[in-house]
Amino acid sequence: MTKPVMPADFKRVFEEMPGGAAVLNELTRRFGRAVYVTGGNEGDRETCYRAGQRSVLDFILREINLADGVDDDLDDETPPHDD
Template sequence: MIYFLIVLVLIFAIATVICGLGWLEAHRALEEERLVNHRIKEDAQNVGTSNDTTSVSEVETGHQIKRKFYRKPTAETYRNVFDFDINGQRILEDLTNVFCRSTYVRGGQDAERESCYRAGQSSVVNHILAKINQANDPNFKEQLDD
């Protein structure tokens, strides 16, 4: 009987230690999550106070997913990214080579679908080029479409 009580006390002590370790681990995870959220808020505030014209707002759309909504890019933004930056120029050149080919495909209904698909692909690149040209126009004045 005494051995039985000693075993029960030992099991209870081990269970208490295991639960305590689990609680400590959960507490550390919560503290780390608080720190990360605090850093995210600080970064969002820093973005809002910097000279960057992009505003960020986060919306929770699920259990672990946060989606950011940015202000609509202006023609000036397109020009800065794709006209002034060398990497943007390389990307635009690659997009043009891949997606701006002849849209017409000869044939029946499947060819018509392929023609529409190619036209949709090239319209994205054409939109980027139109925004760059709009920003390069000497009479252009930036207006936000909000």
């Protein structure tokens, strides 16, 4: 049985290990570009392709943020409630 990967693992790999920050910078450079592409069906396909690539980068960054105590997940549709 393998240990579940936790946000702290992402922080350790990408921020604390030698070369981790450089790898994260390269991933950001390659896959952090604008997602939307104009151009009909071909533009739609490229937009979907880029969105898929971007989602991986967004996941990594979200995990690092969680390890740092930052929870800025805008996908969470559960509204805050008053007790």
